[in-house]
Amino acid sequence: xxxxxxxxxxxxxxxxxxxxxxxxxxxxxxxxxxxxxxxxxxxxxxxxxxxxxxxxxxxxxxxxxxxxxxxxxxxxxxxxxxxxxxxxxxxxxxxxxxxxxxxxxxxxxxxxxxxxxxxxxxxxxxxxxxxxxxxxxxxxxxxxxxxxxxxxxxxxxxxxxxxxxxxxxxxxxxxxxxxxxxxxxxxxxxxxxxxxxxxxxxxxxxxxxxxxxxxxxxxxxxxxxxxxxxxxxxxxxxxxxxxxxxxxxxxxxxxxxxxxxxxxxxxxxxxxxxxxxxxxxxxxxxxxxxxxxxxxxxxxxxxxxxxxxxxxxxxxxxxxxxxxxxxxxxxxxxxxxxxxxxxxxxxxxxxxxxxxxxxxxxxxxxxxxxxxxxxxxxxxx
Amino acid sequence: xxxxxxxxxxxxxxxxxxxxxxxxxxxxxxxxxxxxxxxxxxxxxxxxxxxxxxxxxxxxxxxxxxxxxxxxxxxxxxxxxxxxxxxxxxxxxxxxxxxxxxxxxxxxxxxxxxxxxxxxxxxxxxxxxxxxxxxxxxxxxxxxxxxxxxxxxxxxxxxxxxxxxxxxxxxxxxxxxxxxxxxxxxxxxxxxxxxxxxxxxxxxxxxxxxxxxxxxxxxxxxxxxxxxxxxxxxxxxxxxxxxxxxxxxxxxxxxxxxxxxxxxxxxxxxxxxxxxxxxxxxxxxxxxxxxxxxxxxxxxxxxxxxxxxxxxxxxxxxxxxxxxxxxxxxxxxxxxxxxxxxxxxxxxxxxxxxxxxxxxxxxxxxxxxxxxxxxxxxxxxxxxxxxxxxxxxxxxxxxxxxxxxxxxxxxxxxxxxxxxxxxxxxxxxxxxxxxxxxxxxxxxxxxxxxxxxxxxxxxxxxxxxxxxxxxxxxxxxxxxxxxxxxxxxxxxxxxxxxxxxxxxxxxxxxxxxxxxxxxxxxxxxxxxxxxxxxxxxxxxxxxxxxxxxxxxxxxxxxxxxxxxxxxxxxxxxxxxxxxxxxxxxxxx
Numbered sequence: 001x002x003x004x005x006x007x008x009x010x011x012x013x014x015x016x017x018x019x020x021x022x023x024x025x026x027x028x029x030x031x032x033x034x035x036x037x038x039x040x041x042x043x044x045x046x047x048x049x050x051x052x053x054x055x056x057x058x059x060x061x062x063x064x065x066x067x068x069x070x071x072x073x074x075x076x077x078x079x080x081x082x083x084x085x086x087x088x089x090x091x092x093x094x095x096x097x098x099x100x101x102x103x104x105x106x107x108x109x110x111x112x113x114x115x116x117x118x119x120x121x122x123x124x125x126x127x128x129x130x131x132x133x134x135x136x137x138x139x140x141x142x143x144x145x146x147x148x149x150x151x152x153x154x155x156x157x158x159x160x161x162x163x164x165x166x167x168x169x170x171x172x173x174x175x176x177x178x179x180x181x182x183x184x185x186x187x188x189x190x191x192x193x194x195x196x197x198x199x200x201x202x203x204x205x206x207x208x209x210x211x212x213x214x215x216x217x218x219x220x221x222x223x224x225x226x227x228x229x230x231x232x233x234x235x236x237x238x239x240x241x242x243x244x245x246x247x248x249x250x251x252x253x254x255x256x257x258x259x260x261x262x263x264x265x266x267x268x269x270x271x272x273x274x275x276x277x278x279x280x281x282x283x284x285x286x287x288x289x290x291x292x293x294x295x296x297x298x299x300x301x302x303x304x305x306x307x308x309x310x311x312x313x314x315x316x317x318x319x320x321x322x323x324x325x326x327x328x329x330x331x332x333x334x335x336x337x338x339x340x341x342x343x344x345x346x347x348x349x350x351x352x353x354x355x356x357x358x359x360x361x362x363x364x365x366x367x368x369x370x371x372x373x374x375x376x377x378x379x380x381x
Numbered sequence: 382x383x384x385x386x387x388x389x390x391x392x393x394x395x396x397x398x399x400x401x402x403x404x405x406x407x408x409x410x411x412x413x414x415x416x417x418x419x420x421x422x423x424x425x426x427x428x429x430x431x432x433x434x435x436x437x438x439x440x441x442x443x444x445x446x447x448x449x450x451x452x453x454x455x456x457x458x459x460x461x462x463x464x465x466x467x468x469x470x471x472x473x474x475x476x477x478x479x480x481x482x483x484x485x486x487x488x489x490x491x492x493x494x495x496x497x498x499x500x501x502x503x504x505x506x507x508x509x510x511x512x513x514x515x516x517x518x519x520x521x522x523x524x525x526x527x528x529x530x531x532x533x534x535x536x537x538x539x540x541x542x543x544x545x546x547x548x549x550x551x552x553x554x555x556x557x558x559x560x561x562x563x564x565x566x567x568x569x570x571x572x573x574x575x576x577x578x579x580x581x582x583x584x585x586x587x588x589x590x591x592x593x594x595x596x597x598x599x600x601x602x603x604x605x606x607x608x609x610x611x612x613x614x615x616x617x618x619x620x621x622x623x624x625x626x627x628x629x630x631x632x633x634x635x636x637x638x639x640x641x642x643x644x645x646x647x648x649x650x651x652x653x654x655x656x657x658x659x660x661x662x663x664x665x666x667x668x669x670x671x672x673x674x675x676x677x678x679x680x681x682x683x684x685x686x687x688x689x690x691x692x693x694x695x696x697x698x699x700x701x702x703x704x705x706x707x708x709x710x711x712x713x714x715x716x717x718x719x720x721x722x723x724x725x726x727x728x729x730x731x732x733x734x735x736x737x738x739x740x741x742x743x744x745x746x747x748x749x750x751x752x753x754x755x756x757x758x759x760x761x762x763x764x765x766x767x768x769x770x771x772x773x774x775x776x777x778x779x780x781x782x783x784x785x786x787x788x789x790x791x792x793x794x795x796x797x798x799x800x801x802x803x804x805x806x807x808x809x810x811x812x813x814x815x816x817x818x819x820x821x822x823x824x825x826x827x828x829x830x831x832x833x834x835x836x837x838x839x840x841x842x843x844x845x846x847x848x849x850x851x852x853x854x855x856x857x858x859x860x861x862x863x864x865x866x867x868x869x870x871x872x873x874x875x876x877x878x879x880x881x882x883x884x885x886x887x888x889x890x891x892x893x894x895x896x897x898x899x900x901x902x903x904x905x906x907x908x909x910x911x912x913x914x915x916x917x918x919x920x921x922x923x924x925x926x927x928x929x930x931x932x933x934x935x936x937x938x939x940x941x942x943x944x945x946x947x948x949x950x951x952x953x954x955x956x957x958x959x960x961x962x963x964x965x966x967x968x969x
Binding site: 242244248303321 | 386406408409413417
């Protein structure tokens with residue numbers, strides 16, 4: 001291989017060499033969304049840098065610092081520390097389950113004195129990293145054997161059960177979908193999915209009556225009949241739909257959304273930021289953002305496909321899944337397609353945990369792209 | 382390098398993800414199109430309802446004015462004290478302070494508590510609407526959180542009960558519009574009839590509200606200034622109206638009308654018993670209204686046009702004029718009255734059972750001799766009487782476009798009786814019509830018009846709403862000499878020996894003429910007459926005769942015509958006396 005002979009060892013790559021391999025096509029749309037988030041949060045603050053825009057800008061700068069560090073670091077660091085990172089994230093999830101404070105949504109906070117963190121955001125990236133690390137060195141024969149999936153199933157179930165018990169259904173479902181997606185792409189037997197699907201459907205009544213909370217059931221009922229209780233469970237989603245729909249094609253204008261500006265719209269700066277955007281910038285604005293997201297997903301897929309080592313490929317693919325699930329669940333939820341579950345809009349919603357874990361993820365993908373021509377071994381470095 | 386089999390799996394299986402991603406993204410785009418393009422208008426409407434609260438601002442309502450421009454009913458600026466429970470630290474203690482400071486009664490406090498519990502805590506609760514400056518100053522000095530003072534308007538009825546049925550009053554509309562807290566509409570009388578003119582146009586204040594309905598600001602671009610209502614000027618003379626009412630309340634029930642003969646202006650119009658609309662707004666308002674509704678004497682009825690009475694002897698003016706105009710009677714012709722007149726096999730009694738002896742037309746009017754009028758009525762016939770009655774303005778509606786429920790009354794003839802009673806007209810019917818009994822029914826306003834027409838020989842037409850136009854009434858076309866004969870008789874009524882001799886007036890030489898009337902509310906049987914007719918004092922109140930008087934003054938150049946009816950007063954002297962008092966006031 002021509003390229004591999006040019007750069008044979010990751011340890012020897014210079015910074016300028018890494019810079020030349022930096023994926024601008026992945027970096028620029030990401031920055032556009034980040035910039036957009038500051039603009040929208042400025043409006044959410046009623047035309048002020050406070051309380052949201054300035055705070056988020058600082059978090060973005062901090063997150064970009066992490067992004068660049070991760071991007072230009074040696075990829076082998078991440079192979080080595082994948083399980084460590086997963087374990088730390090898992091410990092945080094355990095801690096938050098038992099010591100966390102419950103916020104407005106279902107997600108729990110872990111208060112570290114000066115900052116609050118949401119471990120459920122970090123576990124999504126950590127799981128992708130751990131699964132990529134796990135599957136990267138299996139051959140096709142090994143990947144067709146069910147026993148090799150037992151460990152990843154445990155890697156999913158440990159945080160999954162804890163998070164669903166928090167109860168944070170949104171993150172739980174995200175984790176499940178990421179894992180299923182990863183299993184499928186690495187080559188798991190299609191029959192297993194069929195069996196799992198049938199078991200899942202059989203378990204539905206049990207989950208509905210046994211495992212779900214009243215308010216979760218209400219949210220599902222509300223989805224199908226939102227007019228039923230416009231002041232109670234349906235209030236939030238009803239107001240969100242009014243805000244989004246009343247934006248029309250061109251929107252009510254920047255900082256002129258009547259729903260958002262007069263606090264009809266709860267959580268407008270976090271989970272419901274897409275409706276605020278839709279109200280102020282209309283279909284054109286909302287569609288443009290969706291297209292940028294779609295572009296990012298396509299770039300991530302292409303990065304995965306062109307990656308010539310399995311670890312980088314699976315990182316990019318897993319993160320792509322995570323990113324898509326993130327915004328799909330969020331947008332479907334605020335448009336009333338899916339029940340209300342606490343999932344933020346990636347790169348847009350106010351809040352540090354989601355932003356930093358995402359920028360960490362983007363950093364890993366950049367790193368994978370920079371090292372896409374490296375041959376990696378799980379042990380020999 | 383990646384295992385080729387593994388790489389192939391990746392390529393093959395990623396197609397499913399790409400397809401899935403494309404489908405899911407399309408769903409989002411379609412949903413966005415549906416909401417923001419196709420159902421846009423629906424959502425926009427909802428969002429507008431969400432964020433604005435439209436508050437109508439009440440304009441100052443027009444006033445009802447008297448003939449010289451003084452106010453009868455008007456909107457007075459008022460200071461409303463209200464409380465916003467949410468803003469208080471402790472509603473109980475705040476209520477205690479208010480109760481003491483404003484000296485509120487238990488009833489008021491109960492109402493306030495009821496409202497507080499019913500409403501959400503940020504909605505205002507009215508404590509007092511008519512507060513004076515002293516209490517306001519005391520309250521604001523206390524600086525109690527949650528207490529607000531706001532200015533608005535409150536209707537004040539300066540005349541109180543005097544003519545309340547005519548001027549009407551205002552109240553909350555039957556179908557109140559939301560967000561119009563202190564809105565009123567005319568309920569009856571002139572307030573109702575001219576509501577559209579007087580109400581003005583409500584202004585609009587658009588408040589911006591947040592999700593829980595709390596006002597966060599005002600949208601100044603949508604503000605509309607209220608338009609003040611226009612005034613309604615009446616022909617009522619304040620002092621005469623008061624005099625008329627004060628004279629009427631001496632009796633249990635009754636009514637009266639004062640006309641300006643030249644212009645037809647109604648200078649006063651009152652009905653008793655009456656009510657004071659100022660009391661409606663008080664804490665006892667409901668009980669007050671209930672007691673009025675239970676009153677058999679019907680306080681809400683405008684008896685001047687809604688009440689129908691047999692005109693009694695006042696109708697003799699019609700009969701006398703009809704007789705003179707027909708030429709069948711000479712005013713000097715004397716007829717003998719022995720206390721009754723026998724016709725056919727029926728005895729028609731005169732009110733003076735000892736008889737008047739020989740009476741001519743003047744004497745018959747002066748003494749109100751029934752025997753005389755029985756005979757001349759029969760001589761000229763019912764048709765001549767009816768023609769004259771109509772000519773003098775009876776059986777006619779005058780207030781069609783101004784006051785409701787006006788009753789035209791009855792002036793009977795052959796056809797009327799056949800149609801309504803189903804029997805043919807008898808001579809006896811004509812005979813008793815001669816003294817204004819039988820089927821004849823008139824209202825107070827009609828009798829005043831009759832008096833005005835006789836005194837002026839003009840087609841006087843009454844009006845209540847002031848106009849700048851000088852009205853020149855057409856002549857009635859009656860012979861002046863015949864009118865002179867009748868007026869001569871009417872002048873003698875108030876003189877020595879006349880039926881209203883006690884009510885003679887002399888204001889700088891100006892005198893009053895007129896005609897008394899009593900109308901029977903029951904039939905006196907033959908047996909009763911023999912055993913001696915009960916005097917009115919011996920009868921139950923509601924079986925006593927109505928007392929009537931129609932008068933005009935001054936006699937040399939008639940300017941005012943008055944009709945006063947005192948229900949069940951027994952005789953006509955209270956009515957004559959009241960008329961004399963009003964005339965004195967008018968001629969002063």
